[in-house]
Amino acid sequence: MNLEVFNDPEIVKKLSEAIKRESSKIDRTVKIMHICGTHENSIVRFGLRDLLPENINVIAGPGCPVCVTSSRDIDAIIDLALNDDVRITTFGDMLKVPGTKLSFQKARSLGADIQMTYSIFDAIEQAKSSKKPNIFFACGFETTAAPTASALMDLDIPKNFFIYSVHKYTPNGVYALLKSGKINMDGLILPGHAATISGLKVYERFVEDFGIPCVSAGFEAADILLAILLILKQLNSGTPKVENGYRRVINYEGNIRAQEALNKVFFLDSAIWRGLGEIDETGYELKDEYSRFDAKKIFKIKYSENFIEHQRGCRCAEVILGNVTPLDCPLYAKRCTPEDPIGPCMVSDEGTCKNWYDGGIE
Amino acid sequence: MCLGIAMKVVEIYDGGMDGVVEGGGVKRHCFFHMIDDLKVGDYVIVHAGCAIEKIDEEEAQENLKLIEQCLLGEENEP
Numbered sequence: 532m533n534l535e536v537f538n539d540p541e542i543v544k545k546l547s548e549a550i551k552r553e554s555s556k557i558d559r560t561v562k563i564m565h566i567c568g569t570h571e572n573s574i575v576r577f578g579l580r581d582l583l584p585e586n587i588n589v590i591a592g593p594g595c596p597v598c599v600t601s602s603r604d605i606d607a608i609i610d611l612a613l614n615d616d617v618r619i620t621t622f623g624d625m626l627k628v629p630g631t632k633l634s635f636q637k638a639r640s641l642g643a644d645i646q647m648t649y650s651i652f653d654a655i656e657q658a659k660s661s662k663k664p665n666i667f668f669a670c671g672f673e674t675t676a677a678p679t680a681s682a683l684m685d686l687d688i689p690k691n692f693f694i695y696s697v698h699k700y701t702p703n704g705v706y707a708l709l710k711s712g713k714i715n716m717d718g719l720i721l722p723g724h725a726a727t728i729s730g731l732k733v734y735e736r737f738v739e740d741f742g743i744p745c746v747s748a749g750f751e752a753a754d755i756l757l758a759i760l761l762i763l764k765q766l767n768s769g770t771p772k773v774e775n776g777y778r779r780v781i782n783y784e785g786n787i788r789a790q791e792a793l794n795k796v797f798f799l800d801s802a803i804w805r806g807l808g809e810i811d812e813t814g815y816e817l818k819d820e821y822s823r824f825d826a827k828k829i830f831k832i833k834y835s836e837n838f839i840e841h842q843r844g845c846r847c848a849e850v851i852l853g854n855v856t857p858l859d860c861p862l863y864a865k866r867c868t869p870e871d872p873i874g875p876c877m878v879s880d881e882g883t884c885k886n887w888y889d890g891g892i893e
Numbered sequence: 894m895c896l897g898i899a900m901k902v903v904e905i906y907d908g909g910m911d912g913v914v915e916g917g918g919v920k921r922h923c924f925f926h927m928i929d930d931l932k933v934g935d936y937v938i939v940h941a942g943c944a945i946e947k948i949d950e951e952e953a954q955e956n957l958k959l960i961e962q963c964l965l966g967e968e969n970e971p
């Protein structure tokens with residue numbers, strides 16, 4: 532299958548010209564938000580912002596699951612790891628994320644048993660070769676929550692394997708942020724792979740309630756430009772709707788099998804989004820039938836109310852909301868770098884600050 | 894972490910629950926339990942050790958057509 536065409540320079544050029552024509556009909560700045568760290572990665576990698584007219588502003592919204600994982604959860608699990616004979620497994624992206632006082636990596640240097648893992652499947656294998664209780668710190672949006680749910684449903688899970696879920700459901704989170712006025716936009720690029728799971732139907736209320744054009748996009752240059760073009764066309768014709776610009780992967784209804792697994796294993800509870808507060812029905816928590824895996828219950832996790840989401844000076848919360856760029860942060864690329872990150876947005880490959888830093892944007 | 898990569902299915906084990914995928918010269922184990930009716934030779938998006946969706950060849954053509962239509966519409970404008 533030839534997927535290279537979605538990066539064909541000729542197509543990319545034509546799309547950017549079409550965007551210019553379409554944008555010239557609009558005499559104001561148009562703010563288009565995407566909510567996927569991998570989209571930001573593509574935008575920086577392909578230099579797409581340079582191809583856009585001045586009045587088209589593409590900004591990164593809350594699309595990095597690591598960045599919205601609360602210090603409260605990081606602190607709690609680190610506390611457990613330091614005081615109990617347990618092993619924590621988590622994705623590499625999580626290791627350097629600062630909690631209130633420590634990151635996983637720093638806790639490890641103090642003797643906590645914290646291991647990196649590539650997937651829930653690897654984490655289960657790691658548990659099989661360990662005598663300790665193994666707790667998988669499960670971070671990620673629906674794209675990652677679905678494999679977690681399927682694994683718990685379908686696989687033989689060793690008795691020493693547990694989950695601490697910080698999985699989050701994107702559509703409800705972004706909807707609530709819009710409703711509260713914390714974020715605003717003229718158009719929304721829907722997250723290619725999260726929407727593969729959730730489907731596009733769940734975004735219809737963004738159109739109905741806020742009149743925002745919503746277009747899904749893949750991760751090649753042409754995919755993202757196509758979404759921008761379709762959003763501009765919708766704005767110009769005054770007919771906002773949900774459109775599928777990533778038809779080769781996304782079904783309008785989403786991945787039904789994945790949704791069934793999610794519904795069977797999890798329910799949606801309120802969850803803290805780092806720096807943004809608590810948002811209803813966004814946190815995937817294990818249902819009673821699966822509570823034997825629930826580390827929060829089994830290990831009677833206690834939470835401190837004195838957790839700090841962002842160190843003084845770090846503007847991650849505003850970066851996540853798309854209200855400022857990393858360049859607006861005085862610490863960016865100076866005191867805060869991927870080697871020694873101050874905020875979570877500088878850690879993960881999906882974090883906006885990390886993407887800009889790696890892309891050499893100064 | 895949320896990175897999904899297009900890979901080709903090269904082996905499916907008994908029961909269709911898992912198998913092997915290949916992309917960029919690298920082969921790896923992959924779970925298929927979220928996808929129905931997968932065949933060797935199909936392309937999938939792999940995320941964190943799990944295929945999250947099949948890439949539909951016909952829809953890929955439709956995807957291209959959508960781009961072409963968009964551009965065509967543009968060029969025909971006065």
Ligand code: SF4
Pocket residue numbers: 844845846847850857860861862863864867868872873874875876877884
């Ligand atoms: S550059 Fe660092 S300190 Fe500044 S907002 Fe980004 S993560 Fe926070």
